[in-house]
Amino acid sequence: MKTKNADASMRTKDFAFKVKAAGETGAIEGYASVFGVRDSYNEAVMPGAFADSLAKHTREGTYPLMLWQHNPDEPIGVWNEMSDDGKGLFAKGQLLQGVRRADEALIMLKAGAVQGMSIGYREVDVEPSNAGEPRKLLKLDLLEASIVSFPANRRARVDSVKSDxxxxxxxxxxxxxxxxxxxxxxxxxxxxxxxxxxxxxxxxxxxxxxxxxxxxxxxxxxxxxxxxxxxxxxxxxxxx
Incomplete structure (x- = not known):
């Protein structure tokens, strides 16, 4: 059930990441969101926020989209694993080699020129900010996760662009x-x-x-x- 403060329009939330090791495969993994961390918008994603949305994706055999800068005309890869594991939203995905933006994203990831990931979602249930507490995002409908330029929350990050x-x-x-x-x-x-x-x-x-x-x-x-x-x-x- 939605609270009266929930926003049904699509919103985005940015997270910083750090590339550990850059190779040529284009496989990436890390936390797209970390629970309980107040961000620059005075909001915090709460544990379990993605559980229902991920369950729906599982039933339908889908995953949220992997986009470049939230642009629906520029998919750059696929997410092939996402889990709400208590710490946050852990994701594994693959940049698609041969796709221009994906190739550019990999180059920038390896160089450290790109510094963020951002999720696109709709609010389903939220708790308003109260007595100095952040606005709590209790339940979110996860639509996509993009590679972006500007991070807001430095606790969540892509842990690696994987290769040996x-x-x-x-x-x-x-x-x-x-x-x-x-x-x-x-x-x-x-x-x-x-x-x-x-x-x-x-x-x-x-x-x-x-x-x-x-x-x-x-x-x-x-x-x-x-x-x-x-x-x-x-x-x-x-x-x-």
Missing amino acids: GRLSEFAQRLRDGEPPSIKEFEDVLREAGIPKAMAVQIASVGYAKAVRSESESSGEAIKSALSDALASLRSITTKT
């Missing part, structure tokens, strides 16, 4: 006996979303020790150490 490019290059240099510098490894960790202090500690202690002892290690030992490091990295990023 950076990590593959990193591993290859280790195999070739040309380990990247500690700073380069720190940058890889930062791109993966690891906080700066933790990235510095991991790179300057564990990785530095491995590099120093490389000449005394077998190739298999190095590969094993790298595998363990990547497993730990994935474990950390899954929890953040």
